[in-house]
Amino acid sequence: MKTNRIKNLLKKNGLKGVNKPKKTPSHPTKSHVVLAKEGSNVKLIRFGEQGAKTAGSPKSGESDRMKKKRASFKARHRKNIKKGKMSAAYWADKTKW
Numbered sequence: 001m002k003t004n005r006i007k008n009l010l011k012k013n014g015l016k017g018v019n020k021p022k023k024t025p026s027h028p029t030k031s032h033v034v035l036a037k038e039g040s041n042v043k044l045i046r047f048g049e050q051g052a053k054t055a056g057s058p059k060s061g062e063s064d065r066m067k068k069k070r071a072s073f074k075a076r077h078r079k080n081i082k083k084g085k086m087s088a089a090y091w092a093d094k095t096k097w
Helices: 001-014 064-075 089-095
Strands: 030-038 042-048
Touching: 001 030, 001 042, 030 089, 042 089, 064 089
Parallel strands: none
Antiparallel strands: 030 042
16 A cells, blocks of 8 residues: 555656655756655655755865855754754755755
8 A cells, every 4th residue: 555655746746766866947946856765764855945055965165155065054954964864954965056
């Protein structure tokens, strides 16, 4: 029964699998979606602000401003990131920052 629900959610949202985030350019407010699974818990999570200029992955020669921006995000959301795969902050940190 639960596997049918997971398959339906994957197909409906165009996802390739559980715990694999995908961009959602046509969503009005959120930039990404992921079907998070931890143990037997499954949850559809939408995260990230549409059109936000995030710091992205660290790059060599990155400006101090972007380093500070990344550090501020991680500090501000540290508690929620620690909650693990079932939180939007975890996926935003992993995907966007």
